[in-house]
Amino acid sequence: MSLLRKKPISELLEQASGKQGALRKALGAFDLTMLGIGAIIGTGVFVLTGVAAAEHAGPALVLSFILSGLACVFAALCYAEFASTVPVSGSAYTYSYAAFGELVAWILGWDLILEYGVASAAVASGWSGYAQGLLAGFDISLPTALTSAWNPEKGTFIDLPAVLIIFVITMLLTQGTRESARFNNLMVLIKVTVILLFLVVGIGYVKPENWTPFMPFGFSGVAAGAATVFFAFIGFDAVSTAAEEVRNPQRSMPIGIIASLLICTSLYIAVSLVLTGIVPYTELNVKNPVAFALSYVQQDWVAGFISLGAITGITTVLLVMMYGQTRLFYAMSRDGLLPGIFSRVSEKKQVPRQSTWIVGALAAIFSGLVPLGKLAELTNIGTLFAFILVSIGVVILRRTNPELRRAFRVPLVPLIPILAVIFCGYLVISLPASTKIGFLIWLLIGSVIYFMYGRNHSKLNQGRFRSEP
Known part of the structure; x- marks a missing residue:
């Protein structure tokens, strides 16, 4: 039964409001909206649109974006209710601790580690490609050995630009939440x-x-196109990891989550319509479809700006993914499921600096040395899994904790959560079998770690927190 113990909402709120080891409350609704746009608009619009159109959907790519967008909107409403009710770091991990119990919380936390970790490495690799393309325009090229991940046959050993951008983002994140948000806001406006x-x-x-x-x-x-471009939408859930650093989370969290998703979905739909209207879909299977489309109609001067937008866009995605990873580690460590180093907060900057450097080092290793390939698809299934559990969790908490103060309430419960589960479940089914197998292997590894470390060090199981049966 200890595996099913739930962490009471009152305990979560009390823990988040503690003075010692607390994070600085520095964000407002605008910052959260920009954080969401920063996480969502990036690799998806600048890279995946071409592949999805050429190989899967054709001009009906717009329907793929609408299908993925609907799945996210339904899930976003559920996230908004949780985030306004339980404004605590950890996102879906924290919500599942209250709704399902410790074992499910660990599984979901381990799942989110995959989402943020693989996404950070993949995005850094994508940033490297665009940055090298921009340098090539100025006749600057790096030695072949430093241009990509380990591949002796091609003569490449490390992706140096990917490592460098991760180092820069890590430095920025250690300077404080307010400073990181300002940088993100500027980059978002540019892209x-x-x-x-x-x-x-x-x-x-x-x-x-x-x-x-x-x-x-x-x-x-x-x-199939919707399952592919879903990668373009991951990240809005990263907004909820910032809940503990928001000045008025009950009001600002729903605004930030829903507004950022609606803005990005509208932009995706518009881009997909224009893109497939300019270039026949059969010719869009390129790495830079948006810039390619403008070059296709001899608007090369605009194509150069697109490359700049892609670099800034991917930079903000990397920023938010790494930010979300550090806050997830912070929440899990505070509960005893991960070592205490991840929840140590700098007294001066009020951010988990040591955790941030560890996350940066791991991301640099994976992006710099490991060819990711199909591994990025695991990010999609991991995110969908989180969306499904959060949607179910809203229904459960409505029944088990009806008296909770909810600043935002999902309309038409249980219909909206059920629709979120159906849409996300359909996208999971549309993913390749190899992705599902890889995801199950990842969860199996996580289960072994939990029973070897997490269960024994859990503060809930040690009686240091109150628990609910």
């Missing part, structure tokens, strides 16, 4: 401006005949 520039210039070159046939691969292609 949104670049996307709007693409839309304004590109719409004049749209040819409706490029949208025919609209659904060349059938609805199964649309679903």
Whole structure:
């Protein structure tokens, strides 16, 4: 039964409001919205749109984005209720501790470690590719050995630009939440401006005949495209990891989560329509589809700005992913499920500096030395798994804790949570079997670690926290 013990909401709130080891409350609704946009708009819009259109959905890519967006909107409403009710670091891990109990909380926390960790490494590798492309435009090139991850056959040993950008982001995160948010806000404004520039210039070159046939691969292609571009939406849940650092979380958390998702979904839909209208979908299987589309219509001057937007976009995604990882480690360590070093907070900056450097070192190792390949797909299934559990958790807490003060309430419960589960479950089914097997192996490894370390060191199981049966 100790595996099913739940951490009471009152204990979570009391723990978050403690003075010692507390994080600085420095964020508002605008910062959270920008944090969400920073996490969502990046690799998805600048890279994955072309692959999804060429290989899966064709011009019906817009439907893929709508399908993924709906799954996220339903899940976002559930996140908003949790985040306004339990404004504590840890996101879905913390919510599941209250709704399902410790074992499920650990599994979900381990799942989120995969999401943020793999995403950080993958995004850093993508940043490296764009940065090297930008340098090439100035006739600057790095030695081959330093341009990509370990591959002796190609003569590459380490992806130096990926390691360097992770070092820079780690330095920034250790300076404080307020400083990191300001940098993120500036980068977000730049990349949104670049996307709007693409839309304004590109719409004049749209040819409706490029949208025919609209659904060349059938609805199964649309679903496969949705599962692919879902990577573009991961990250809005990272907003909820900032809950403990928000000045008025009951009001600001729902605004930040929902506003950022709606803005990004609208931009994705507009970009996919213009992109497939400019270039026949069969020619979009390139690494830089947005810049390619403008070069396709001889608007090379704008294509250069797109590369700048891609670099800033990917930078903010990396910032928010690494930020979310450190706050997840902080929450799990505070509960005793991970070593105490991850929850030590700097008295001066009020951020977990040691944890941040450890996260940065791990991300640098994976992005610099390990060819990720299909591993990034594990990020999608990990995120979908978290969305499903959070949606179910809302229904459970409505029944077990009806008296809780909820600043934001999901409408039409249990319909909206059920729709979130159905949409996210459908996207899970659409993922390759190899991805599902890899995810199960990851969860198995996590279970072994929990029973060898986490269970014995859990503060809840040691009686240092009150528990609910």
